[in-house]
Amino acid sequence: MPKKSATPIPEAQFSAKVSPRGVARLKGGHAWVYRSDIAANEAVPPGALVGVTDPRGQFLGTALYSSSSQIAIRMISRERVADLPALVAERIRAAISYRERVVANSNAYRVAFSEADFLPGLIIDRYHDVISAQILTQAMDADPVRSAVVKTLAEELTPAGIVERVDSRIRDLEQLPPRKSGQFHLSLCHSWPTPHVFRAPGGGVKVVSFLSSISPIREAKVVIGALASALDRLTSG
Secondary structure (H helix, E strand, O other), rough: OOOOOOOOOOOOOOOEEEOHHHHHHHHHHEEEEHHHHHHEEEOOOOOEEEEEOOOOOEEEEEEEEEOOEEEEEEEEEOOOOOOOHHHHHHHHHHHHHHHHHOOOOOOOEEEEEHHHHHOOOOOEEEEEEEEEEOOOOOOOOOOOHHHHHHHHHHHHHHEEEEEEEOOOHHHOOOOOOOOOOOOOOOOOOOOOOOOOEEEEEEOOOOOOOOOOOOOOOHHHHHHHHHHHHHHHHHHOO
């Protein structure tokens, strides 16, 4: 099946009816509905916003729809959503504000962690003045949402650069067109400051990067590759 390009995300114009088992999962606090629990949908396009209903048509909330994943629905709100890019921007700002209150003695930490920050399919990491973003779902891959992510991060964190960390396996599963790591705003200033010093939570890890002689893209890849697994362990524990 050909991979589909990202399309604009309007207000939810489609609906998906979930089975009684799916309703029970949502009412129990789960954020996902699997494809096997979708009772009916109206030929929903990839990445669309959908109004989720129970078998009787009662509205349960708004979700992001995937046409390819076994996780067909990822809830984004218990309310109706009129503007997904605006909602994503608002939640990024809330995630940044929360980390500013709870993260101490570190400039390398996870800024937003998908459903944990009510941003399904979006992961944002901070490595001092470099921001790394991962987009993992069809809805978050839409151009208006991507633009909202970059604009909000640039305004709120004023980083030296914002790069995209691509998980090719996930993009294949979501039937998204291939992308290369390092896209987005490669640099928001004329030159990236060096050295880069990263202080992981707890102050136990320090990484210093003297990479002034190589390109910003290569620098970002080196730093992100070196710290990603350690940061994942720190934020998932």
